[in-house]
Amino acid sequence: MRSIAVCAAAGVELLPRLTALATGRRIDAGQTLFQEGDVADEVFTLTEGMLKLYKLMSDGRRQIVGFLVPGDFLGLAFGRSYVYSAEAVVPTTVCRFRRPQFLDMLEDCPAMEKEILGRTSTELAAAQEQMLLLGRKTARERVASFIVSLARRSKIEHEGSLPLPMSRSDIADYLGLTIETVSRTFTLLRKEKLIELPDKHVVEIKKRAELEQVAGF
Amino acid sequence: MRSIAVCAAAGVELLPRLTALATGRRIDAGQTLFQEGDVADEVFTLTEGMLKLYKLMSDGRRQIVGFLVPGDFLGLAFGRSYVYSAEAVVPTTVCRFRRPQFLDMLEDCPAMEKEILGRTSTELAAAQEQMLLLGRKTARERVASFIVSLARRSKIEHEGSLPLPMSRSDIADYLGLTIETVSRTFTLLRKEKLIELPDKHVVEIKKRAELEQVAGF
DNA sequence: CGCACTCTTGACCGCACTCAACGTTGGTGG
DNA sequence: CCACCAACGTTGAGTGCGGTCAAGAGTGCG
Numbered sequence: 001m002r003s004i005a006v007c008a009a010a011g012v013e014l015l016p017r018l019t020a021l022a023t024g025r026r027i028d029a030g031q032t033l034f035q036e037g038d039v040a041d042e043v044f045t046l047t048e049g050m051l052k053l054y055k056l057m058s059d060g061r062r063q064i065v066g067f068l069v070p071g072d073f074l075g076l077a078f079g080r081s082y083v084y085s086a087e088a089v090v091p092t093t094v095c096r097f098r099r100p101q102f103l104d105m106l107e108d109c110p111a112m113e114k115e116i117l118g119r120t121s122t123e124l125a126a127a128q129e130q131m132l133l134l135g136r137k138t139a140r141e142r143v144a145s146f147i148v149s150l151a152r153r154s155k156i157e158h159e160g161s162l163p164l165p166m167s168r169s170d171i172a173d174y175l176g177l178t179i180e181t182v183s184r185t186f187t188l189l190r191k192e193k194l195i196e197l198p199d200k201h202v203v204e205i206k207k208r209a210e211l212e213q214v215a216g217f
Numbered sequence: 218m219r220s221i222a223v224c225a226a227a228g229v230e231l232l233p234r235l236t237a238l239a240t241g242r243r244i245d246a247g248q249t250l251f252q253e254g255d256v257a258d259e260v261f262t263l264t265e266g267m268l269k270l271y272k273l274m275s276d277g278r279r280q281i282v283g284f285l286v287p288g289d290f291l292g293l294a295f296g297r298s299y300v301y302s303a304e305a306v307v308p309t310t311v312c313r314f315r316r317p318q319f320l321d322m323l324e325d326c327p328a329m330e331k332e333i334l335g336r337t338s339t340e341l342a343a344a345q346e347q348m349l350l351l352g353r354k355t356a357r358e359r360v361a362s363f364i365v366s367l368a369r370r371s372k373i374e375h376e377g378s379l380p381l382p383m384s385r386s387d388i389a390d391y392l393g394l395t396i397e398t399v400s401r402t403f404t405l406l407r408k409e410k411l412i413e414l415p416d417k418h419v420v421e422i423k424k425r426a427e428l429e430q431v432a433g434f
Numbered sequence: 435c436g437c438a439c440t441c442t443t444g445a446c447c448g449c450a451c452t453c454a455a456c457g458t459t460g461g462t463g464g
Numbered sequence: 465c466c467a468c469c470a471a472c473g474t475t476g477a478g479t480g481c482g483g484t485c486a487a488g489a490g491t492g493c494g
Contacts, residue, residue: 055345055349057349057354061353062353063348065345065349066345078334079342083342084345117295117334117337121294123341124341124344125294128270129300131282131347132274134352137274176353177450179473180451180453180473180474181449181450183474184474187475200458200459355482384440385440385442386440394482394483395482397443397485398482400441400442401442401482403442404442417440417441
C-alpha cells in the first residue's frame with residue numbers, strides 16, 4: 001500500500017502525528033467528495049476504492065482528468081479552491097486532513113515535502129502523456145493506451161486480467177470519446193484478439209506487445 | 218521578470234550562489250535544447266524568448282504540451298530522462314544548472330523548494346485545463362481559449378494587441394488541430410469581429426468578454 | 435529574380451459523433 | 465416468483481466537423 005510508503009518516507013516519528021490529524025470518511029459509489037470551485041480547505045489521501053477527478057463545462061460536457069487509486073493524494077492544488085470535482089467510482093474511503101495542519105506538517109518534514117513534489121511531477125508527466133493521447137491519437141490508440149496504462153498501474157506485466165471498475169461513460173470522458181465509440185473500439189480490439197472481455201468490468205490482455213504497439217508506447 | 222521573484226523567494230543570500238552555479242546559453246529559433254529521452258542531467262530557467270515543449274510519436278505526429286516564457290523552469294522531471302523535447306520558438310536564452318548542484322541547492326533552501334512545488338502544481342492545473350480543451354472543446358472554442366490564455370499570461374486585461382511568436386503549425390500541434398483548421402478558425406473569429414489579425418504574429422482582441430464566452434471560461 | 439517557406443482558401447473525404455433500437459442486468463413492488 | 469422499469473452497454477445507420485489534398489497568395493532571403 002503506497003500510503004504506508006509515504007509515511008515511511010515522511011519518517012516514522014511522524015506517523016502518530018499524521019494519524020492524529022486525520023479523520024476517515026466513507027464515500028458511496030457516485031457520491032462526490034468535493035466540487036470544482038469549492039473552497040479547498042481539506043487535503044485527502046485515498047485509502048480504498050477509486051475516485052475520478054473531472055472538469056465540467058456549462059453545457060454538461062465533461063473531461064475526466066484522472067482516476068485515483070489507494071495511496072494517491074488529492075486536494076493539493078495551490079490555490080484557494082479545487083480545480084476539479086472528485087467523485088467515487090466504487091465505494092471508497094479517504095483519509096482527511098485540515099489543510100493548514102497538513103501544511104504545518106509539511107513544514108516540519110522536508111522528506112514529506114519531497115515526496116509530494118515527486119508525486120506532483122509524476123502526475124504532471126502523466127497529464128502531458130494524456131495531452132498527447134487527447135490531441136493526437138485515434139480512438140483505437142486511445143483505448144489501447146488506456147488499457148496498457150491501467151495494466152502498468154496494476155503491476156500486470158504481461159498478459160492477464162484487469163479490473164475495469166469505471167463505466168463506459170467514465171472511460172469515454174477520460175479518453176475524449178463517446179460511449180458508443182468506446183464500446184465499438186473494445187469490440188474491435190476483441191475481434192483483433194488483442195483483448196478479451198469476459199465481463200463489462202474486466203479486460204483480459206491477450207497480446208500485450210501488440211497492444212503496446214497500437215497504444216504508441 | 219519572474220526569475221528575479223524566484224531568487225527573492227529563495228532568499229537573497231542565495232543569489233550569488235545561484236548565479237555562480239548557472240551558465241548561460243543562447244538558442245536560435247528552431248534549435249532544440251534537449252530531446253525527449255535524453256538523460257536529464259541539467260535544469261534550466263528561461264530568461265529571454267520562448268520555448269515549446271513537445272512529444273513526438275514514431276510516425277511524426279506531434280503534441281506541444283506547453284510554451285514557456287521568461288521566468289519559467291524546465292527539466293525538473295523527477296525521472297532519469299526528459300519526458301518531452303524543448304525547442305526555441307524565437308531566439309532564446311536560458312540559465313543552465315547541473316542537476317545535482319541544483320538539487321543540493323533545493324536541499325539548503327526550503328523556500329526555493331516551496332516555490333518549485335507551487336509552480337509544478339500550477340502547471341499541473343494548467344495541464345488539466347488543456348486536457349479539457351483537447352478532449353471536449355470544438356476548434357472554435359480551442360482557438361478562443363488559446364488567445365484568452367495568452368492574453369492572461371501577457372497581463373492583457375481587456376481588449377488589446379497580443380504577440381503570437383509561434384507558427385500556425387505550433388498552434389495546431391498545441392491545440393490538437395491541423396494548420397488549415399487553425400487558419401480557418403482565426404479567419405472565422407475575425408469575421409465574427411471578436412479579433413483582428415493585423416499581422417501573422419499579432420492578434421488584436423476586439424471583444425474580450427465574448428471571446429471568453431466562446432472559450433468556455 | 436527565383437526559390438523556399440508559411441499561411442490561406444477551396445473541394446472533398448472519413449473518423450468519430452448523433453440518433454435510434456435493442457439486449458442485458460439488477461433492483462423494486464405486486 | 466415474476467412483471468416492470470431504469471440504467472448500462474452494444475450495435476447499426478446516417479451525419480458532420482475537422483482532416484486531407486491541392487492550389488495559390490504573401491513574404492523573406494540569397
